[in-house]
Amino acid sequence: MPLRLGTLLVHSTILAISESAQTTPDPPFDLVHLLIVDLLFRVALVVMVLVRKSGNPQTALTWVIVLVGLPFIGLILYLLFGESRFGHFRRKRHAQAIKRVDRPGVRANSNPRARVELPLKETQVATLAEQVSGSAPVGGNQLRLFGDSAEFVDQLVEDIDNAQKSVHMLFYIYLDDSAGKKVAEALMRAAGRGIGCRLLVDDVGSKAFLHSQLATDLKTSGVALVGCLPVNAVRMLFSRLDLRNHRKIAVIDGQIGYTGSNNLAEAAFAVKAKYAPWVDCTVRMDGPASKELQVLFLEDWHFETGELPEDELKAQPEFREDGLPVQILATGPNFYNEATTQIVQACIQVVQHELILTTPYFVPDESTIRNLCVAARRGIQTSLVVPKHNDSRLVGPASRSNYAPLLEAGVEIFEFTEGLLHAKTITIDREIGVVMSANLDRRSFELNFECGALIYNSDFASELRLLQKSYISRSEAVSLLDWRKRSRVSQMRDTVAGFLSPLL
Structure with a gap:
């Protein structure tokens, strides 16, 4: 299919060149020729996008539309930001x-x-984290949140x-x-x-x-x-x-x-x-x-x-001697590039009672959204806490573009009102606590070097949960009914931002 589409585009380009040659004798290298060169580049990139990003159809579709719909600009954008090029x-x-x-x-x-030896639930997360990051859980750590x-x-x-x-x-x-x-x-x-x-x-x-x-x-x-x-x-x-x-x-x-x-x-x-105070969380x-x-x-x-x-x-x-088990998670473009995504999804999949996530930027991939919806539908009390006012004009609406399926599935969404909630945390059943630098967005999932700590201890997880609950107490709950009543302008803005989210 990608090659067929590419062939059609190339044929149309050849026709355009042929017509230009017939109507303009000895044409200078003017705007028409520049457009033809741009089109040829974009045809090649469209084929490459369809092949290389076949596992992520939303990202592929977004880039194809950008490349086809924005002459020159689309080409430049893709060359700058289309590939996770570390060099x-x-x-x-x-x-x-x-x-x-x-x-x-x-x-x-x-x-x-x-x-350390961990219970089954913790072992499932820890084994995956060690596989993708290389760091095993170790005991004997005194912690302060x-x-x-x-x-x-x-x-x-x-x-x-x-x-x-x-x-x-x-x-x-x-x-x-x-x-x-x-x-x-x-x-x-x-x-x-x-x-x-x-x-x-x-x-x-x-x-x-x-x-x-x-x-x-x-x-x-x-x-x-x-x-x-x-x-x-x-x-x-x-x-x-x-x-x-x-x-x-x-x-x-x-x-x-x-x-x-x-x-x-x-x-x-x-x-x-303008968005202060920044509200953060760090573990010593x-x-x-x-x-x-x-x-x-x-x-x-x-x-x-x-x-x-x-x-x-x-x-x-x-x-x-009185320390706790901790596992350091390191991710980045030179590691297994789905490491953060898979750890977050593993945390969602092993939960049995309650899951709370906090993040300033919520623009995850489709599979993470699906996992959250499945968790809520199987009766897990699932809560997501994000800032009401985001410092990014695009990321805020892109985050909100994901609200509808989550709310329909039963996920509780809270918007923090007292500053910019910048803490990136997860608690699982008051048994596992995660404190990290990574946001729940594609940039942290696929591009940036990130790190974090997974703490396998109920006392620490309970303490972290209390901090998360303090965020919720300073937040506004988002209801599905009110969400459906928001203005057409807001709906359109969120939809457009959501469509562009693979590029953020």
Whole structure:
């Protein structure tokens, strides 16, 4: 079918060229010829889209319509954003970094005491997570959950001030605000004591920070500061510019680790203050799971710099006797590219009583929507919490385009009204808790480097559930009846955004 369609389009193009040649003797290379060249490119791309994206018909259809309906613009859009291009050399270098870092004896489960046995439900999720991400669950971790950004920053600063050997941090966004300054000052104090301080920030998410005086001061003080996945005109030819390192990681002395949704910024989030406060969730872990975050950081550091601090790689954290089992989940374009999707769907499929999900951006694939609908229809109390006012004019309506099938199936949808809910969390039956950097959208599922923590403990899951319930208490419930009564303009806007969602 794709080849037949391509043949028809090529034939029509040849006819157009023939007619142009007959009506215009010795034509200059004018707009007509430019259109013909554009059409030829688009024909080739349509065939490629139909072949390469055959497993995702919605994405394929959207791109075909964009390519056919938007001369020049559609071609440029597809070349920039149509493929998950990490770049051949980047992909090869990243694979080499993982191979060099992830050696026998490096992982936390190389310590026999850290290995854990889990009940059946947890084992089903953990086995899949290990298969797609490479990290096994490990015990002996003391945990602290942060639902307040200021408390998170204060504790991080305290841990940096107490560091004895090293401080490693990776954040998508680092702002030059009071929170960013507090952490930067702690890093400079640590560097002054001879502590090895390494800071990775995304080149796009933290662009302003990388050109700030604060960044200069950090480098001058001895903090190694590097931008992840740098953007320039040459790289644009070989890889997608919007493929970003979206992880949030901090590791102190290889013993204490952080991951979650917090960027290094105030809740006021000055660059988008209109939607503030940003409401986030991060987990601090003291124990073997921090080694998994350390491995992840060192893979990214080695990839960006070529450096690999061997002492940091070999050191194993202490096992905490009263600690809990934690599994670190790492995903990205150089991993199995459906990893996040499959973990989220596994969480939905194993639930028996209650499922609560929170996310700022809800633009998942069709199979995730279907799994949520099936969960609700089999009697699972299924709740989704998203912001009422989204900072993205397209993602907000695209999220709402999925409401109707979910509400009809019995999924409860709540829109958070007191700021931008940025926490990315899942609880399953008050038994498993998930805190992550990944949104429930295609960008996190297919493009970005992400990380998170799966915690297999009922006490922690219950604590996380209480935080989720606090979000629900500050939200408005969306009813199916009211949803059907919304204006025609809103319906049309949501439909168009939903159609474009594979491109977001």
